[in-house]
Amino acid sequence: MAISADPLNLIICGVGGQGNILLSGMVGSAYIRKGGFATIGETFGAAQRGGAVFSSVRVSEKREYGPLMPEGKAHLIIGLEPLEALRMVQKYGNPETVCISNTYPVVPAGVSANRDKYPDIDELKEGIGNLTKQCWFLDATAIALELGAPIAMNIVMIGAVLGTEQLTLTPDDIKAQLQESLPPDRLELNYEALSRGMKAVA
């Protein structure tokens, strides 16, 4: 069942370059097309490459909300990278939060340099599981690599979000957005990515 909150507070998070912004834009536009309000706050710029990036998406039928949601108030967290998903749960999560996350880790520079330790992926999943009402995991990067297009990972992820039916958006809503934002020769691949994402959580 779709989350019924108004405002609906979504977080889409990941690492710079993973396609966060395209994703939040498609979700926001789809809700505006349905006649509602959507506001998106984004962190990018110097953080575009390799830094933690997140979009705060706020959807409402009533009014325009600010781009940043208050802490502890996320309804749904979409993680393009699992450590980033946990980072967002830490700040914006609450016992009712649900989470859908990619499991493919992007290791921070401090981990490569042996200053920090990247958590064990099973512990990471368990941690997110313990802090959310419900969560889904999939290796969206592996699916995108199978499709020969690692860049389509974000579309696999939005497919997974549709598959969980936590949002009132339909596959057609997202396909309409893809048609607007992508060149025609990339559509088939992205439809396939969408459908593979949906199946991955079915």
Add this chain to the structure above:
Amino acid sequence: MPNLAKLAPDSYHLLQGNEAIARGALEAGVQYCAAYPGTPSSEILTNFAQAAKDAGLHAEWSSNEKVATEAALSAAYAGLRSISSMKNAGLNVAMDTLQHINLATLGDQNGAMLVVVADDPQSHASGDEEDTRWVAQMANAPLLEPSSFQEAYEMTKYLFDLSEEFGIFCWLRDYTRLAHARGRVQVGEYHKADRKAKYDRTKMFTPYIAPPKHAILVEKMAQIRERFEESSFNAYEGPENPELLIISCGSGVLCSRDAIEELGLEAKVGILKLGTLWPFPSRLVVSHIQKAKRVLIVEEVDPYVETHAKAAIADARLSEPPEILGKVSGHMSYVGENNPDKVIAALCEIFGIEYVARDPEYSTKVEEIAGKMVVNRGLIWCAGCPHRASFYSIGNAIKRDGRDAVVTSDIGCYTMDAFPDGTQLTNTLHCMGGGLGEACGFGQLQQFGFKQPVIGICGDSTFFHASITPLVNAIYNKANMVAIILDNSITAMTGFQPHPGTGRTATQDPAQIVSAEELCRTLGCRVEVVDAFDTKASTAMLMDLLKDEGGVKVLILRHACELQRMREERKHPYKVWVEEEKCRGDKCGFCYRVLQCPGVGYDAHSDKAMILEALCAECGLCADLCPSKAIVKEERA
């Protein structure tokens, strides 16, 4: 990114604040658009460039903000509507011109000019949190600050009309949470502008002689102040006699609304939203202040509204002035951007409310679980970035030279060297062009006993922006230094904008390349150009240049930005893999620990380095440098 000239009128669109501004300008009939890229302002000009052919615009990436502003000024002199957009730091470059314009006026051809300055509270992508609103006041420019996406669009249109009516440039304050946020905007009709440019050569426009012109400008600002007292961009919402009046502007308005709703204070707290910030609508503010016993001012960075509100209250000689809470009282912070939690905290303190964002037991659990696992994710160069190779060579050369060379740098992707996860070879870092200016100073200290070699760093885009003047100074005044131009052939950090060295304009038309090396040679210095990925040659050349005591030497380390190269070529240059039997694993760790390339990982089970297929750009740098020759590269057909 949508083509803003083609948006359907009267319908709702999800627009970035910068897109809302650009669309407003198009509807207002802008024809001449100039800017230098700077986060968070860049998308304004990017959108004009994209719409340029359809809308018949001139859209250019200028070599810096001052030039952009002067060029836009001329278009206004010739009767067109023009815009110059920049980030907070860029304003400082343009300021010499801006300070003069409104004394001189925009001429007599009914032109108009809008300056958009995007501030960056929280310094997401800036060296400081400069609050430029004071500067609008200093330049005597009418200043509006939008508090929503719709308002950004509407204020832009309004300011062009105001500019034309009063013959002065107007100022729109943009900021990160508007510029780089997106929201719903209903747009109006767009018609292609067709004004013709002309100039009456019997006329002269200049601030000289200033005092009488200043007097006229003061009078204009008084008239505009009267307008702003009545402006619909200022509005009150809430109970008739609120217990607390919030006066807010910009991002503070939505944060305040959200905070009031979160705490259920709708019956007690009202919001006076101010959109017109200079000239300040003092009477309006005083009339609202009188309805409340206490006032909280919510604004970003400096107490600008707070200072003006207090001045207005002092001027009004109220018998029982209300208590003004804000930054000075400690209820709001001078530092960082607004968010709803900051306003919630201030309201809780004022009303004595205890706010619990989430179940305290959950918070404890979060800290137990996530607190242990979540590690910082610092900024680092992309896989395939030539700056990783350049800084490897620079570090090597400095070490082998052995005389503690001083490195002064400036602003670009290479700035990440100075961040916690960078190589931290950088010694001083300030602003665009600052690397060469500071190197010039260090390079002149020999008579005071200074014996260290000096390296000044700039990028290809910052070379054209603000590094040529310090280079000329260094040559003429006999500084001994090596100027390194880290040339990745694009303005990468702000989103791949072209510059005079790239051979393309903002609208993707071909242009004659201004060659940095030819220019430097003409100035009379020794110039060497090396491929940044040839780390052996780069290191050897830099060592040689450091030994050369003959004044200013220029080293261009050139290699295209990997992201830009990939956009154009769409394939990796090599196939790269690890030959595990040769890899010494964590006993070495050079590729992941020293090079810190995101494309290389470490597999603890096998104790071997591994190429991360989803991230590796297969540039071959790690293969060139692997001490055990365990990483292999093979050219792709």
